Amino acid sequence: MITYNPKDWFTFIFRFHKADTLRQLAPLIIGICAYCWIIAYLELNVFKLSKSSHITNITSMHSLLSFVISMLLVFRTNTAYDRWWEGRKLWGSLVNNSRNLAIKLHSMLGVEDEVHRSFFKKIIPMYASVLSHHLHAESTRLALDEQEQPELRNLDTNRHIPNQVASLLIQRVNRLFEEGKIKGEQLIILNNELQSFTDICGACERIKNTPIPFSYSVFLKKFIFFYVMTLPFSFVISLGYIAIPVVAFIFYVLASLELVAEEIEDPFGGDENDLPMNKMAQNIKKHVTEILG
Template sequence: MIVRPRLHWLRMLFVLRGSVLLEIAPQLLVTTGLAVLVTMAHGQVYHWKIPLNFVPFSLIGLTLAIFLGFRNSTSYARWWEARALWGVLLNETRNLLRQALTLDPGAARHAPALARRLIAFIHALRHQLRGSDASADLARLLPAADCERLATARWKPALLMLMAGEWLGERVRDGGLPPALAQAMEVPLAKLTEALGGCERIAGTPIPFTYSVIIHRTIYLYCLLLPFGLVDSIDAMTPVVVALIAYTFFALEALSAEIEEPFGREPNDLALDAMSRTIEGTLREMMGEAPENDVPPTSDYLVT
């Protein structure tokens, strides 16, 4: 994810990183090139004049704008829900560890095991959502017995939630926590499980494919035919107007497709590496440890 300070209006016009311009450049060049050819031929194809004007494009453009608005709103809603769920992960891991440190008389001896399981849960969830290997993070955080237990698990975050619950059960059985206090600690544990399920739901349920197909086809047909409808009215300015309209439609489609899957590695996706480091750092600090001693650096959170 790219995070920038607010730029001057002039610099904003020339920003490339994170603007999806490079992604849509090929189709934008093709569309503009076609508009130049149509302008030079005055809207004729093999001496046959294409009988189009701007009227149908006005009607289709309005419908297309409504569809694009729906598509972008839906994609942004998924992105924002995903960000809110990771906020829950931050808050509830803090709550659970705080309760373990303040309610358990043997906190100094027992809480580190819970803290490391919670940190491992965050990293395992990030890897699961991105389809990457969590072994290295688990190996640096957990003892060998826990890593061996997780090695063959398909849903590692869910198993780590079970292991956090087992820690809580052990503290009740050895008398370190009264059942009433353990019940209070079950609340943040349940919220973490709900946040896990919410992230899995977003990752596993994309926007119905037919929406993307309809919008994609309509945008390309609209932009490819647009020069024929404008050339008689604006003549030499046709390529310029077509380029502006095509940029708007192509960019909105590309952006909505990018943020539809908020857990990926695209420039506008969520900065999961940075958020995982933040959660690990704050839990380590609560334990009195150095927050960043053994957290590997990453580059998905860019401030430029």
């Protein structure tokens, strides 16, 4: 995720990063300019239309459609940002729950119980790590210490790894209860934290696997395209060849809003503005290690 100073306006204006919409839309903007030039040449030099022409009535249609398209784009961007922010809240909950689980285990386990402490010190941060890889839809081989924790060899990388790691956590906590190292009341307290891991995973999968409806996305793109394609017919008569940069700028603004919405609607991807899940997983590992010693 890009870090920046929101008060530095001058830098924003002249900064072009990798995901900047102007870079992505450059070929289309050039095509729009060429299209506008052709329309302008035909209207001004071939057909020689004047301001009294009936084609200028298209302006009233653009005024009505501009309100509709603005409402659609506002809804589109707000919906996309809600998905991004929900993903951030879920990962914030994962960070907090990992810390809480480590703190509770630290108070319940004895200082001399190095075996169980070492297990939880490894497995709690591992859940965040495997969830990050799982949401990135990447197949990964975890570097597991088979000598220290032989039960981790049973992880099947072809199956749902976060569920397997959560199962290992619950099995170890249940083992602590059977060995009498934690009481029944403590088991109930730990169960809330353990259950939250799977709940967070399921909520993240819901965002990941449920994109904006296809028909809505296609309709909005077609609407923007045909709206911009009709702008030169009325703008050229009143603005002349100046309509070329005006129409290109209008297309840039409308298409950029759609591109921004497409980028942030999946907060678990690999774009620059997506959530820094790997960094948050590293912070969880750092904090859990500090707590469990």
